[in-house]
Amino acid sequence: MIRACLPYLMGAALLPSFAxxxxxxxxxxxxxxxSVQMHEVLTQEDVVRxxxxxxxxxxxxGGLKYADVELDFQQLCEEYALDWLDEKALRPEQIVISLADRAVPFGAAxxxxxQFFEAFSRDGARCVWEQF
Incomplete structure (x- = not known):
């Protein structure tokens, strides 16, 4: 069950630190x-997506394949997700980074x-890859 959904709302007055x-x-x-753009961040018990x-x-x-973007996941986790989590004082057991060529509702086929996904756990300032 999703406890909180924190979508990216550009310019949202209620969520200035998110923006x-x-x-x-x-x-x-x-x-x-x-170049990537944030679609949304979802918090779910001990997982943040x-x-x-x-x-x-x-x-x-003609486009980028998984092998072309594989290293992006680590960087997105360590240089973006960990800072975001620290700012929100969240310590999830798992961090999931997903890339999609278009917006797809969560859980929809x-x-x-x-869509490419990778999961990580946190070890201080490092993200440790977790095999799905």
């Missing part, structure tokens, strides 16, 4: 060279969308 922290994700220089839009990923020829 500030989440806007920084677009400024990260990711190893793949892609960072859902990002990465329009350059694809399963088709969309066969035409490309």
């Amino acid at each position: 500030f922290a989440m806007a920084d994700v677009a400024d990260l220089a990711l190893p793949s060279g892609q 960072f859902r990002l839009i990465a329009p350059e990923i694809t399963r088709d020829a 969309d066969a035409s969308a490309t």
